[in-house]
Amino acid sequence: MNNAMSQKEIVRKSLKRRYRKEQRFKFYGILAIVIALSALVILFADIIGKGYTGFIKTTVTLEVQLDPEVMYLEDPTDAEAFSMADFKAPLVVALENQVSDATGKTAQRALGQLLNTYAANQLRDAVKADPGIMGTTQTMTFLAHDDVSVYVKHGDDPTYTVKLSEQQQAWVDQLVEAGVIENSFNDVFFSNGDSREPANAGVLGAIVGSLLTMLVTLLLSFPIGVAAAIYLEEFAPQNKLTDFIEVNINNLAAVPSIIFGLLGLAVFINLFGMPRSVPVVGGLVLTLMTLPTIIISSRAAIKSVPPSIREAAEGIGASKMQVVLHHVLPLALPGMLTGSIIGMAQALGETAPLLLIGMVAFIVDVPDGLFDSATVLPVQIFLWAGSPELAFIERASAAIMVLLAFLISMNAIAIWLRRRLERRW
Amino acid sequence: MTKLKAVVASVAVAGALAAVSTPTMARETINIVGSSTVYPFATVVAERFGRNTDFSTPKLESTGSGGGLKLFCDGVGTDTPDITNASRRMKPSEFERCNSNGVKDIVEVKIGSDGIVLASSQKAENLDISLKQIYLALAKEVPDPKGGDKLVANPYKNWSEIDSSLPNKPIRVMGPPPTSGTRDAFNELAMEGGCKEIDMIKAMEKDAMEQACQSIREDGAFVEAGENDNLIVQKLNSDPGAYGIFGYSFLEENAGTLQAATINGKEPTMENISSDAYPVARSLWFYVKKAHVGVVPGIAEYVGEFTSEGTWGDNGYLADVGLIPLERSARMEAAKNAKAMKTMTGDELK
Numbered sequence: 004m005n006n007a008m009s010q011k012e013i014v015r016k017s018l019k020r021r022y023r024k025e026q027r028f029k030f031y032g033i034l035a036i037v038i039a040l041s042a043l044v045i046l047f048a049d050i051i052g053k054g055y056t057g058f059i060k061t062t063v064t065l066e067v068q069l070d071p072e073v074m075y076l077e078d079p080t081d082a083e084a085f086s087m088a089d090f091k092a093p094l095v096v097a098l099e100n101q102v103s104d105a106t107g108k109t110a111q112r113a114l115g116q117l118l119n120t121y122a123a124n125q126l127r128d129a130v131k132a133d134p135g136i137m138g139t140t141q142t143m144t145f146l147a148h149d150d151v152s153v154y155v156k157h158g159d160d161p162t163y164t165v166k167l168s169e170q171q172q173a174w175v176d177q178l179v180e181a182g183v184i185e186n187s188f189n190d191v192f193f194s195n196g197d198s199r200e201p202a203n204a205g206v207l208g209a210i211v212g213s214l215l216t217m218l219v220t221l222l223l224s225f226p227i228g229v230a231a232a233i234y235l236e237e238f239a240p241q242n243k244l245t246d247f248i249e250v251n252i253n254n255l256a257a258v259p260s261i262i263f264g265l266l267g268l269a270v271f272i273n274l275f276g277m278p279r280s281v282p283v284v285g286g287l288v289l290t291l292m293t294l295p296t297i298i299i300s301s302r303a304a305i306k307s308v309p310p311s312i313r314e315a316a317e318g319i320g321a322s323k324m325q326v327v328l329h330h331v332l333p334l335a336l337p338g339m340l341t342g343s344i345i346g347m348a349q350a351l352g353e354t355a356p357l358l359l360i361g362m363v364a365f366i367v368d369v370p371d372g373l374f375d376s377a378t379v380l381p382v383q384i385f386l387w388a389g390s391p392e393l394a395f396i397e398r399a400s401a402a403i404m405v406l407l408a409f410l411i412s413m414n415a416i417a418i419w420l421r422r423r424l425e426r427r428w
Numbered sequence: 429m430t431k432l433k434a435v436v437a438s439v440a441v442a443g444a445l446a447a448v449s450t451p452t453m454a455r456e457t458i459n460i461v462g463s464s465t466v467y468p469f470a471t472v473v474a475e476r477f478g479r480n481t482d483f484s485t486p487k488l489e490s491t492g493s494g495g496g497l498k499l500f501c502d503g504v505g506t507d508t509p510d511i512t513n514a515s516r517r518m519k520p521s522e523f524e525r526c527n528s529n530g531v532k533d534i535v536e537v538k539i540g541s542d543g544i545v546l547a548s549s550q551k552a553e554n555l556d557i558s559l560k561q562i563y564l565a566l567a568k569e570v571p572d573p574k575g576g577d578k579l580v581a582n583p584y585k586n587w588s589e590i591d592s593s594l595p596n597k598p599i600r601v602m603g604p605p606p607t608s609g610t611r612d613a614f615n616e617l618a619m620e621g622g623c624k625e626i627d628m629i630k631a632m633e634k635d636a637m638e639q640a641c642q643s644i645r646e647d648g649a650f651v652e653a654g655e656n657d658n659l660i661v662q663k664l665n666s667d668p669g670a671y672g673i674f675g676y677s678f679l680e681e682n683a684g685t686l687q688a689a690t691i692n693g694k695e696p697t698m699e700n701i702s703s704d705a706y707p708v709a710r711s712l713w714f715y716v717k718k719a720h721v722g723v724v725p726g727i728a729e730y731v732g733e734f735t736s737e738g739t740w741g742d743n744g745y746l747a748d749v750g751l752i753p754l755e756r757s758a759r760m761e762a763a764k765n766a767k768a769m770k771t772m773t774g775d776e777l778k
Contacts, residue, residue, distance in 0.1 A: 162665060162685065164682055164684030199468070280489065363489065364489040365489075366487050367475055368485055386490075388656060389656050391750065
């Protein structure tokens with residue numbers, strides 16, 4: 004009795020200590036989550052803070068008088084005269100009308116520098132498309148030079164160097180006042196390929212390149228991965244050979260991705276003679292990289308199908324193949340899809356293996372096929388982050404946001420598919 | 429089982445088809461590879477060329493000078509690059525490899541110079557330094573300051589310990605890793621240039637001298653900051669006590685926040701780099717495979733665009749992005765040779 008009492012006493016005494024321990028344990032858990040979340044918040048705040056201005060473009064809207072005399076272009080259908088015509092002059096004239104005190108050649112040149120390098124090309128293309136506009140006055144919108152854009156967007160931020168002269172700054176202030184220079188949503192960023200002019204640079208080329216590469220990866224890695232997983236789980240005999248294969252697949256999942264790039268270079272480009280920088284080769288390399296992930300997650304999904312389902316199917320006379328195709332596969336599919344999408348998301352963010360097969364390149368044109376030179380989103384970010392022009396820093400951060408949006412939506416699809424297709428027993 | 433077989437078979441067929449069908453494809457786009465230092469200049473030319481002509485925009489890969497020359501010299505044919513950029517001249521060994529692989533007619537074009545600067549935040553004390561002092565500040569082993577003819581582990585902690593005219597601040601320099609061409613050039617021009625001014629090292633044997641000259645200290649005074657020069661610029665802005673080593677174009681782009689050290693009494697300005705007065709400057713080049721001219725459309729026109737006065741001249745658009753143009757006479761000569769597609773003999777490299 005006495006003994007029991009003291010035991011109760013001991014428990015009662017230690018109870019407080021144990022509760023405290025539990026409190027501390029909970030606190031450590033919360034602390035871990037807070038650290039992880041705050042790291043994420045800092046990352047997002049930094050990227051969004053730096054990058055949101057990448058979604059803003061600065062434009063100049065001008066009343067352009069297409070005066071044949073100013074442009075030295077009497078006959079726009081004459082190819083020779085067309086190539087010798089001055090398409091910059093009417094733009095400078097139109098700017099001159101908007102600002103005060105811009106006289107003389109030097110001032111005109113400085114004024115012309117406010118416009119995007121390819122503004123004259125834009126006018127040339129417009130005249131080429133419709134020679135009838137010669138001699139009329141057109142309201143046209145051009146991109147501003149990125150120095151102007153930096154001044155308008157970041158003029159009071161000391162980390163940005165404003166490269167305009169004082170006179171140019173005064174003009175820009177006047178033009179902003181007059182509503183000629185405006186900021187608006189940067190649609191160019193989503194409709195252009197790469198460019199060395201930050202104002203003209205866009206992610207469309209990289210997005211299309213990523214989609215083409217991912218298409219190849221998905222079409223190859225999902226069927227091969229699922230087939231390999233089914234065979235290994237359901238059909239393969241348990242022997243040394245299958246053990247060996249299993250160990251190797253697990254090892255492959257941990258191999259650094261650049262090794263797959265080396266393999267791709269040696270096999271697909273040097274041995275098969277495929278061209279460099281194309282989405283097919285990129286897709287093949289990323290297939291090799293994602294296969295182990297897909298095989299491992301698919302095998303786990305197949306393993307999680309209860310044996311009772313197989314036994315029941317076999318019990319009513321289904322063949323092995325019927326069991327697999329009619330019962331195991333549909334039930335394992337959500338897990339397989341989730342694994343594949345996570346593998347694909349990993350492949351989407353990969354640059355290292357693509358470096359070796361030539362996809363880290365400056366490509367202006369948006370790719371239009373699997374054998375057309377292309378780059379991918381993370382590579383585009385890498386290239387912009389290394390560019391000397393300050394305006395590319397915000398472009399790089401904006402592209403990171405686009406990439407994150409893709410990754411988040413892929414993961415959301417994975418979760419949605421799992422919720423929708425998952426069955427509980 | 430049959431499914432697996434079918435999948436494997438179809439993949440094999442697809443791979444084989446791709447392999448067979450691709451080499452026969454004629455190439456419409458110029459392929460350019462090579463130096464990451466030349467990349468920002470060549471891409472600007474390529475883009476203008478693509479927009480202003482009917483040719484498609486050349487594809488540019490940044491592989492590094494050595495990697496570019498390796499691909500370039502792999503052979504003739506549309507699966508090899510047409511042009512390679514380099515931040516150093518082709519080596520005789522590379523020329524021989526090119527020749528033995530059938531790449532016999534190579535056109536060499538020198539396009540200008542690039543300076544390497546030692547810069548800091550404008551909040552820091554600017555350096556007025558000599559190459560010898562740079563060597564003493566950054567080498568792994570230096571001659572014993574107490575005298576004697578032995579090399580000792582670099583004892584200098586503050587700049588002022590090297591010379592009293594330098595600031596009394598700890599030596600902290602951020603620079604590119606050994607894989608970078610900028611680091612190669614810095615080692616060769618600044619470190620080696622500085623250490624050869626020391627008699628004791630000059631008297632050493634060639635290998636030992638190279639070892640002594642090009643080893644950079646690893647005790648934390650020199651920090652490898654990665655290939656990305658923007659990263660170094662950002663770090664300098666947030667840490668005014670540090671100095672950074674990077675290309676001139678990054679200095680120009682950040683002229684509002686950074687300042688560059690005067691080396692051997694010369695400031696890194698366009699004039700000083702162009703005339704080779706500034707000691708840490710190197711030439712930039714590109715090489716054209718003549719056998720591809722006329723096979724891949726637009727090569728001659730691209731070279732013409734690159735070597736026109738409006739591109740690489742004193743007021744050309746490459747000067748706007750930080751290229752230091754050649755002197756006018758050298759430019760004219762180079763443009764003439766490029767237009768005539770004058771090939772290399774190999775003797776000019778010796």
